Amino acid sequence: MDSKPPVLVTGGAGYIGSHAVLALLDAGWPVAVVDDLSTGFRFAVPPTVPFYRGDVGDEALLARIFAEQGTGAIMHFAGSVVVPDSVADPLGYYDNNTVKSRALIAAAVRAGVPHVIFSSTAATYGTPGGGPITEDTPQQPINPYGWSKLMTERMLADAAAAHPITYGVLRYFNVAGADPQARTGQSTAGATHLVKVACEAATGQRSHVDVYGTDYDTPDGTGVRDFIHVSDLVAAHVLALEALIERPGRSLTLNCGYGRGFSVLEVLDAVDRATGGRIERRLCPRRAGDPASVVSDPARIRATLPWRPQYADLEQIVFHALQWERVRAELQQAGEERRRVGSAA
Ligand SMILES: NC(=O)c1ccc[n+]([C@@H]2O[C@H](COP(=O)([O-])OP(=O)(O)OC[C@H]3O[C@@H](n4cnc5c(N)ncnc54)[C@H](O)[C@@H]3O)[C@@H](O)[C@H]2O)c1
Numbered sequence: 001m002d003s004k005p006p007v008l009v010t011g012g013a014g015y016i017g018s019h020a021v022l023a024l025l026d027a028g029w030p031v032a033v034v035d036d037l038s039t040g041f042r043f044a045v046p047p048t049v050p051f052y053r054g055d056v057g058d059e060a061l062l063a064r065i066f067a068e069q070g071t072g073a074i075m076h077f078a079g080s081v082v083v084p085d086s087v088a089d090p091l092g093y094y095d096n097n098t099v100k101s102r103a104l105i106a107a108a109v110r111a112g113v114p115h116v117i118f119s120s121t122a123a124t125y126g127t128p129g130g131g132p133i134t135e136d137t138p139q140q141p142i143n144p145y146g147w148s149k150l151m152t153e154r155m156l157a158d159a160a161a162a163h164p165i166t167y168g169v170l171r172y173f174n175v176a177g178a179d180p181q182a183r184t185g186q187s188t189a190g191a192t193h194l195v196k197v198a199c200e201a202a203t204g205q206r207s208h209v210d211v212y213g214t215d216y217d218t219p220d221g222t223g224v225r226d227f228i229h230v231s232d233l234v235a236a237h238v239l240a241l242e243a244l245i246e247r248p249g250r251s252l253t254l255n256c257g258y259g260r261g262f263s264v265l266e267v268l269d270a271v272d273r274a275t276g277g278r279i280e281r282r283l284c285p286r287r288a289g290d291p292a293s294v295v296s297d298p299a300r301i302r303a304t305l306p307w308r309p310q311y312a313d314l315e316q317i318v319f320h321a322l323q324w325e326r327v328r329a330e331l332q333q334a335g336e337e338r339r340r341v342g343s344a345a
C-alpha cells in the first residue's frame with residue numbers, strides 16, 4: 001500500500017510484539033515501541049527502532065510518543081498473559097489489561113490516532129462445546145484473564161461508535177514457533193505454553209513434560225489445540241492494519257487460527273521427530289479450567305484478509321521453536337562468556 005503511517009507497538013519487547021515489529025519493518029512501516037520490560041527483553045527490539053521504556057497506562061507518555069513519532073496506528077500487545085496468575089491476582093490483571101488499555105484508547109482518541117489493533121484471545125470464548133469456534137460463538141470467559149480481554153474488546157467497540165477510530169480485534173488461538181530467521185522468539189522465563197515447554201525439555205532445560213489430562217473426550221484423550229505460527233499471526237496483523245486504513249469506518253473482529261487441532265501427545269511426538277530424541281512424558285490429572293478442545297473456524301479471516309499462512313504445519317512450528325531455543329542458548333553462553341572475560345580483566 002502507498003501510505004504507511006508510523007505504528008506504535010505496545011509490548012514490542014515481548015514474544016509476539018517483537019515478531020510484529022520485525023514484520024512491520026520487513027514490510028516498510030515506520031515503527032516505535034513502548035514496553036515496561038516487565039516480561040519483555042530489550043534485546044528483542046532492533047536497536048534502530050525508537051524504544052520508550054514505560055507504562056502503556058501512562059497517558060502523558062503516550063501523548064509524547066504520538067507527538068514525537070507522528071503515530072498513525074497502534075498495535076497493542078502489552079499485557080499480562082498467564083491465566084492461573086489472573087485467578088490469583090484478578091485486580092492486577094484488570095489493572096494491566098483493562099484499565100491500562102482504557103488509558104491507551106483514551107490517549108489515542110485524544111490525539112486522533114485513528115486505528116488500534118488489539119491482541120485478544122480464544123480465552124474469551126471460555127469452554128465452548130465441541131466443534132470449530134466462529135467469531136459469533138458466545139463469549140463466556142472462565143477466568144479473569146479472559147474477562148480482562150473481553151472488557152477491552154467492549155471498550156474498543158464502544159469507543160469506535162462514539163469517536164473517529166476503528167479497531168481490529170484479533171482473537172489468537174495457541175501461538176507458537178519463532179521467527180524463521182531466528183531473529184527473535186519466545187524468551188519468557190518459566191513459560192507454561194506447551195510448545196515452548198516441550199522444546200525446553202527437548203533441549204535439556206527441563207527434565208520432562210507434564211501431560212495435563214489423558215481422559216478428555218478427544219481421539220487420544222489429551223487436550224486438543226489450534227496452534228498458529230507466530231509469523232503467520234503477525235502477518236495477519238499487518239494485513240488487518242492495511243484493511244483498516246483502506247476501508248475507512250470499518251472495524252474487524254477475527255479469529256486467528258488455522259482451523260486444525262493437534263493433541264498434546266501429537267505435539268510431543270512432533271518435537272521428538274524433530275530432534276530424534278524422546279521427551280519424558282508424565283501423565284497427570286487435568287489442569288483446572290482447561291477445555292478439551294479449542295479449534296478455530298478460520299472462514300472469516302480467510303474471507304476478509306488476503307491472508308495466506310506460510311507455516312501452517314506443526315512440523316515447521318516445532319522446527320522454528322527448537323531453532324530459537326538453540327540460538328537463545330548460544331546468545332546466553334556468549335553473554336556469560338563476555339561477562340566472565342570482563343570480570344577477569
Ligand atoms: N502467547 C499467546 O499464546 C497469546 C494468546 C492470546 C493472546 N495473547 C496476547 O498477546 C499479547 C502478547 O503476548 P505475549 O505472549 O507476547 O506476552 P509477553 O509477556 O511476551 O509480552 C507482553 C509484553 O508487554 C509488556 N508489558 C506488559 N505490561 C505492560 C505495561 N503495562 N506497559 C508496557 N508494557 C507492558 C511486557 O514487558 C512484554 O514485553 C498479550 O496481550 C496476550 O494477552 C497471547
Ligand SMILES: O=c1ccn([C@@H]2O[C@H](COP(=O)(O)OP(=O)(O)O[C@H]3O[C@H](CO)[C@H](O)[C@H](O)[C@H]3O)[C@@H](O)[C@H]2O)c(=O)[nH]1
Pocket residue numbers: 081083121122123172173174175192193194195197209210211212213222223224225264287290294
Ligand atoms: O506443560 C504443559 C503445558 C500445557 N499442556 C496442555 O497443552 C494444552 C495447551 O496448553 P497451553 O498452556 O499451551 O495453552 P492454553 O490452551 O491453556 O492457552 C493458550 O491459548 C489460549 C487460546 O486457546 C489463550 O490464548 C491463552 O492465553 C493461551 O495461554 C492444554 O491442553 C494443556 O493442558 C500440558 O499438557 N502440559
